[in-house]
Amino acid sequence: MRARHLAVAAGLLGLLCVPAHAEARDISRDTLPAHDGWAAHGTGTTGGAAADDDHVYTVTDRAELVRALDGGSDTPKIIKVAGTIDANTDDQGRPLNCADYATDGYSLKTYLAAYDPRTWGSARPSGPQEEARRASAAKQAERVELTVGSNTTLVGLGDKAVLKGASLQLKGADNVIIRNLDLRDAYDCFPVWQPNTGGLGDWKTAYDNIWLRGATHVWIDHVTVSDKGHPDDKEPTYFGRNYLRHDGLLDITNGSDLVTVSWSRFANHDKAMLIGNSDSATSDRGRLRVTLHHNEFESVVQRAPRVRFGQVHLYNNRYVVPDGAPYRYSLGIGTESAVYAENNAFTTPGHVEAADLVKSWNGSALHQTGTLFNGYPVDLLAIHNAYNSGSERDLTADVGWTPTLHTAIDSAAAADRAVARGAGAGRIP
Numbered sequence: 001m002r003a004r005h006l007a008v009a010a011g012l013l014g015l016l017c018v019p020a021h022a023e024a025r026d027i028s029r030d031t032l033p034a035h036d037g038w039a040a041h042g043t044g045t046t047g048g049a050a051a052d053d054d055h056v057y058t059v060t061d062r063a064e065l066v067r068a069l070d071g072g073s074d075t076p077k078i079i080k081v082a083g084t085i086d087a088n089t090d091d092q093g094r095p096l097n098c099a100d101y102a103t104d105g106y107s108l109k110t111y112l113a114a115y116d117p118r119t120w121g122s123a124r125p126s127g128p129q130e131e132a133r134r135a136s137a138a139k140q141a142e143r144v145e146l147t148v149g150s151n152t153t154l155v156g157l158g159d160k161a162v163l164k165g166a167s168l169q170l171k172g173a174d175n176v177i178i179r180n181l182d183l184r185d186a187y188d189c190f191p192v193w194q195p196n197t198g199g200l201g202d203w204k205t206a207y208d209n210i211w212l213r214g215a216t217h218v219w220i221d222h223v224t225v226s227d228k229g230h231p232d233d234k235e236p237t238y239f240g241r242n243y244l245r246h247d248g249l250l251d252i253t254n255g256s257d258l259v260t261v262s263w264s265r266f267a268n269h270d271k272a273m274l275i276g277n278s279d280s281a282t283s284d285r286g287r288l289r290v291t292l293h294h295n296e297f298e299s300v301v302q303r304a305p306r307v308r309f310g311q312v313h314l315y316n317n318r319y320v321v322p323d324g325a326p327y328r329y330s331l332g333i334g335t336e337s338a339v340y341a342e343n344n345a346f347t348t349p350g351h352v353e354a355a356d357l358v359k360s361w362n363g364s365a366l367h368q369t370g371t372l373f374n375g376y377p378v379d380l381l382a383i384h385n386a387y388n389s390g391s392e393r394d395l396t397a398d399v400g401w402t403p404t405l406h407t408a409i410d411s412a413a414a415a416d417r418a419v420a421r422g423a424g425a426g427r428i429p
Helices: 002-016 063-074 106-114 128-144 380-387 412-422
Strands: 058-059 077-081 084-086 145-147 150-157 162-164 165-173 175-181 182-184 193-195 203-206 211-213 216-221 224-226 251-252 258-262 265-271 273-275 290-293 297-303 309-313 318-322 331-333 338-344 345-347 358-360 366-369 371-373 376-378
Touching: 058 063, 063 077, 063 084, 063 145, 106 128, 128 145, 128 193, 265 273, 297 380, 318 412, 331 338, 345 412, 358 380, 371 412
Parallel strands: 058 077, 077 150, 084 162, 145 165, 150 175, 162 182, 165 211, 175 216, 182 224, 211 251, 216 258, 224 265, 251 273, 258 290, 265 297, 290 309, 297 318, 309 338, 318 345, 331 358, 338 366, 345 371
Antiparallel strands: 193 203, 371 376
16 A cells, blocks of 8 residues: 555656656647637638648758748648748758849849939839849749648747748638748848839838738738848938838738638738738628737837728737837728727827827728727727818728627737737747
């Protein structure tokens, strides 16, 4: 009996003394829980959970990642990213910079001289330097644009998995999961000058960190997306405009549908998230159904998100505008958009007012409840209608639908605390 008691005691002691560095659970075969946003609709979203052992990969560099992606094939696959992968590398893993991509005589100095609006005028760039810029941009695109196919799970291992410089492209893909990755600095070496954009001209860049085009059933969870490494506000000014190097952090366009974005962090960026790319894309009607919940938008200037056409459920998100950071708006209400916003929290410095949070471009409706602004409850709809510029028509509260696919909806204050602790890569419980 004494021996049995000693054995039991030893077993209990062993359970209590599991080492702190014990291996974390394998999240690579996780699937989207039932009712967790629009991506749970219909068949749900399982990613590569059905992959056989021959299609489970651990990748440590760009070449391995490209082989695992298999040209965007539909074969069920699980791809685990270990450490930091830089998309701007050659097939031997050697780093590439903008000079390595430049070809056909392209140089920024020559480009600026050729298309200076004072001499070139307001026409779009054309001729040898623009052709050289396009050829150079195509060389970079071959490296950094990575196609993600259907039935794929792309997941980071541990809490330090980084994909740097890449633009993940989901073109017509169905059933994709992207989780636990730090996606940073999708840096365009060759922005194009567009003289007439906004009346003053602007620089247009090519790459989103994640771009959904016609993609369906996509779950993006616990990712961190930012410009880390090359912030645009540190770039020079040419032709009186900031020489932007980054496009969107996450764009959902061209009829994409049934998307859930959860527990993710979008930071230090200008135009964060576009849902619907054109006012004239009437084929998007009935699509662009997206759920955004428990995400953090920190130091984001605009588009958090900007929506056209889509039915977007926006709940329990956290918005933070640091003191001194540039800011335009958070919620962009565009053509035929139907945004249903519940229990979101905004923290801003004194120069940002509640009336600044919503901007309308030909929008007609916004449903909002439970909003906190610097700790105080506000009615964003009433404030927008009272203080909009006059060029914007008043919004109504009837967006024509009520969300039914969602997890528990907490108060904005509780969600604000939970998201601060738990959103982003490396924080999956």
